[in-house]
Amino acid sequence: MKRTIIQSRAVRSIRNAAISMLVLLILVVGIGVGYTWYMGQTDIKNTPAAAAPAEYEPVKVVEPPKPAANAKISASVQALTSPVKPGDNTSLTVKSLPGSNCVISVVYDKTPSTDSGLKPQVADDFGIVTWAWTVEPNAPLGTWPIKVTCAYLEQSAVVQADLSVSNTVEQ
DSSP states (O other): OHHHHHHHHHHHHHHHHHHHHHHHHHHHHHHHHHHHHHHHHSOGGGSGGGSSOOOOOOOOOOOOOOOOTTOOOOOEEEEEOOSBOTTOEEEEEEEOOTTOEEEEEEEETTEEOOOTTOOOEEOOTTSEEEEEEEOOTTOOSEEEEEEEEEEETTEEEEEEEEEEEOSOOOO
């Protein structure tokens, strides 16, 4: 007898919970349908935010000015990855006149580097030239000259930096 009373209470509790969940589900679906219907009734074309789009001027790309024919040329080292270990990559960035023709040479103990990254380059619109190359795996340890020559029209400028090749490079 006690068992059937407990069972009937449990069944009643489960039924009441199921009914409550069903009522909540119907309310949520009803509110969602009502909201969707209401939003469909609003005429977006007549709202101030959807008025004619503002007129915007197209973005103009500003070209840097070309150097004058009589501009004095210069060259300066902006960045150098040094010291490096033999076989590591390094890079050098130089600033000169835009459009300058620049050549680089790296000499390790009287032996010029032949790495493919050391080709002549033309300075970009901002006068920047960057070379990246691999130090020869058999490059001797020490400090070796890097020479960059930039030419523009009838003028030229030379800048030199020192590349340190070492077995103890801190990261």
